[in-house]
Amino acid sequence: MLKSRQSKSTPNQLLVEGNSDKQVIDALCKQHKISDLFSFVFPIQGGIENLLKTLPVKLAEENLETLGIVVDADFDVAARWQAVTDRLNKFGYQNIPKIPPEDGWIDAQPEKPKIGVWLMPDNKLPGMLEDFVGYLIPTEDKLREKVESLLKEIETEKINLYSLTHRQKALIHSWLALQEKPGMPKGQAITAKVLSYKNAIAFKFIAWINNLFDRIN
Secondary structure (H helix, E strand, C coil), rough: EEECCCCCCCCCEEEEECHHHHHHHHHHHHHCCCCCEEEEEEECCCCCHHHHHHHHHHHCCCCCCCCEEEEEEEEEEEHHHHHHHHHHCCCCCCCCCCCCCCCCCECCCCCCCCEEEEEEEECCEEEEEEHHHCCCCCCCCCHHHHHHHHHHHHCCCCCCCCCCHHHHHHHHHHHHCCCCCCCCCCHHHHHCCCCCCCHHHHHHHHHHHHHCCCCCC
């Protein structure tokens, strides 16, 4: 079962892994004034496995015109790309490149929903939503270096309770905890302009959204 912004299925949809992804992307799209292009859907339980299970459901919807898919690359970009595109290949999407394009992948075929895939953070590096958010920290920020130094110190002393695979999550949440309004959610931080929405990776992601959903600039 999916969660969505609207109870009725809509022609243009963006499928994400969970609510955290939705909040970040929604805030970013609102800043760029394109939040009206699509509706969000995501598995109730969240995560990549449940997202992949929903693909047959989404692609079978009669009124679906365009489906964007945003997932974390995690530790193996090639494996994640293969997992997603193998599912799409079963539904007749044949023009799939062997590696994900840096600007995100989009494919339009007759009598099939237009499809697009973006691997967080940037379609080429391992990582997740928090790595994408890390790029949104302003370049002039001086606090990040201090937070990274602290994380290295506690890891050296082996007193970190988080796993190293979740280090970027620890970094982002620690950095947000030290802002003027401590601990604001990632999406809210974009809205409040604590995180930047005007940098290279944000513009590239927004360009993918615009191209996918046929935004005329």
